Amino acid sequence: MTRSWWGWGNVEETVAGAELGALLARVRMLAPGDLTGHEPPDIPALGLPAPRVSAPAALAGLCSADPADRAGHAHGKAFRDVVRNLHGDLRQVPDLVARPRRERDLVDLLDWCARDGIAAIAYGGGSSVVGGIEPRFDDDRAAVTIDLGRLDRVLEIDPVSRAARIQAGVFGPHLEDQLRPYGLTLRHFPQSFEFSTLGGWLATRAGGHYATLRTHIDDMVESMRVVTPSGTSESRRLPGSGAGPSPDRLFLGSEGTLGVITEAWMRLEERPRWRARASVHFADYAAAVRATRAIAQSGLHPANCRLLDTAEALINAGVAVEGGVLMLGFESADHPVSTSLDRAGELCRDQGGEIIAGEESAGDTWRSSFLRMPYQRDALARHSVIVETFETACTWDRFESLHHAVMQAAREAVRKVTGADGVVTCRFTHVYPDGPAPYFGVYAPGRWGSTVAQWDEIKAAVSEAIAHNGGTITHHHAVGRDHRPWYDVQRPDPFAAALTAAKAALDPAGILNPGVLLPPR
Template sequence: MARSWWGWGNDEDAVRGAELNELLGRVRALMPGELTDHRPPDIASLGLPEPRVTAPASLAGLCSAEPADRAAHAHGKAYRDVVRNLQGDLRHVPDLVARPRDEREVTDLLDWCTREGIAVVPYGGGSSVVGGVEPRCDGRPGAVTLDMGRMDRVLEIDRTSRAARVQAGVFGPHLESRLRPHGLTLRHFPQSFEFSTLGGWLATRAGGHYATLYTHIDDLVESMRVVTPSGVSASRRLPGSGAGPSPDRLFLGSEGTLGVITEAWMRLQERPRRRAGASVRFADYAAAVAATRAIAQSGLNPANCRLLDAAESLLNAGVSVGGGVLVLAFESADHPVHHSLARAVELCRDHGGEPSADATGEPGGTSGTESGAARAAETWRSSFLRMPYQRDVLARHAVIAETFETACTWDKFEALHRAVTEAARQAMSEVTGTGVITCRFTHVYPDGPAPYFGVYAPGRWGSTVAQWDHIKAAVSEAIEASGGTITHHHAVGRDHRPWYDRQRPEPFAAALAAAKAALDPAGVLNPGVLLPAP
């Protein structure tokens, strides 16, 4: 299938037909006014500048200067990226897109770019929503996007230790297809799973399938190989070590600024065979939050523990509730999980929750009449996978539809939620006149939740990027002032830099800058991400 150069996913999977009519109908009901469709421009009409650099003969076969390649690698997949693509605003495009086939070629590419001072932007799957793959590299003689898609093999599987050595360019579905015959799974399913890579997950400390326990890709790493301009860093395979600071932790979350991840040994799991799930309605949001906290602190460790507030429940699950819906799921490859679900449901009942009729069932089983909340869970899961495609349609019709996320401790959540909600509403009032903000928990910990907010507002074509940037700045200020993190799993990139600079301790900033200088003396790796460009 053909990938969309301007938006999310595959062209064949774009929203159309009944889904399109129903989506636009909901938008018209919420946001009165004319909806005009703005279709993406042809790549030939973009007038991209000529490449400023030419690869040496030894690397020329790895590099593409085709306009379609360069346009598709100019932006990530954030709302502002999609809108700029729709408007033909590609101010920063890579001069070349390089696709190495092995680690030697990665090294050769870095050596050439280091000698010439050419910026190198590791691309992953290109699903960044924070400007992390955009070649904003002013002052450089050129920029090369490093696409690792050819390095996509599962090299070894250690069934005894339950681990696999995997190249960084593998996309989620291909990785799982290679592990499935062995009865194993990485069990890391971010929303971008189909269009993101292992290397991208590692470089951005991606959040995945599990709402508790194994929430980040960090938890699943055994060892890594990273090519830097100063040499190759290869950590030892170990289940754990107290030998000084972890070398892997230096590169996890480094977003391509310290080196290029080429492969990693990843911890695997047996594929789950036992499942049980339920949805629980709440009439009061504070009670729903308290129930979620009780479950997060119970040690039950559900695989899914996502709380949808009333607005999220209505917009994306089709259920009207006063407080919200909590979606619960447990899974195991070894033992029954219905007792764990029953206890979680009991905790919900203690806080006034109304569980679905199948709340104690094992996989495939439903008893009694399925409740609206149970149907809501399945509706929301389907909507979750279609959200990026639907976002593209809204962007084409000048509707602002974007998300942001954070994490905080439980004692700060009420104040943070209030501050962020008020900031978003005030900012929307200033630039769009109206709008809706939603909230859900994507992950929960014993000491705090990871709230994920959605913003939906009518925009003005030609101004929607500026309107969103105004809203984003307002909510980011509220997050920072309320003690939350600027990102729980979306990474820093270039867009979060102002708030990340405030969040990190100064001694750590100095140490990170020193590591950058030692590993990348010419400063060619993803300039402007995490640290100021030299």
């Protein structure tokens, strides 16, 4: 397989042929507009600027100035990243891409960057959708992207404690392949699973596929090892500790601004043996939300508890239903789970839900669509369609007002920038006893050459609605550069001061991913 430099995933899996025709046909019904297709530019046609720095002789073998390397590491995989790539708009690219083979190489790379004032951007799989890995700076400093893909091994397994010591550059599938012979799994499957790494998950506090209990990678960390310009931090392996603020919590979610994660001891689970699933159709959306809340607060802990509203169910699950579809799933490595599914079904019936046993249609269709969504997004971007997602989390008491405000803001912004209504959808990705994590989707006709500016305006309107209605600016997509304005408002001032001080202590030269989480120095 060949990784795409400009878009999601593998070139061989690009949406084409009958799949593309069917996709565009659906779009014509939902968001009609100019659907002329556009091809991505060839890398030689990009005219990338020459590198401004050369690696010292001792590090030269680790560094690449190849245009394909630099172009492929210039942006993440957000809609605006894909569109800029399609237009050949790579104004800021890394000067070099470095691939350390061992931790000592990383230490030497950071020493060089600190000495010469070069920005150092840690890079896992490049799946950021918030501008977290691009060299987008206010000044003209040189940048080296440090790709950790060679650090990809499970170094040690403790089957008694069910934990493993794992290098940060391992991609999801390769990690699971190394755990499978032991009957163990990390059980962390974000949508980006195939194209993201353990280090990226840790640095961004990534959320996985499972709806309850261990929803975030944070919950699976036993200890971490992090290389900073001021030294290496390694926490002690413990199941829990009350010894002051947690060292791991400092680096979880630090997005490469405080140090570079090189390895971690991660908590594992036995691979599930028992599964049960169903989908539930509702005639009323408010009743569907109440049923979902009842399940989230029941202590049943479903693996899947994803509520699709009417538009999401129709577009991505192929189900026409008035109030939405709730997809339920339970699994266990220890015991049958059919009784848990039965009880969840009773809670749904209390709110008028109709159980569709086995999830024969909605769930299977939606899962297939879920895996193809990023590829379909890229195909639509090539045809001037704006496809965007906004995710947040709020408490149950605030969901109704937040949902109304976000839907209204998105629709008004789409109408303003495109002159059309577009489509706005909502689904729950995760649920907690005290609140859901809503994930909003926007589909709208754009204008070729203007879709980035249109995206920016829609993004700002929806982010403002989230921030002013009790939601977090991100539940699992990280902060990066795109969410910084709203993160600055959400973050308490004393914590901002403490984070700034930590940054100064760990990264005195200010080289680590400047502009992410904090203003660059």
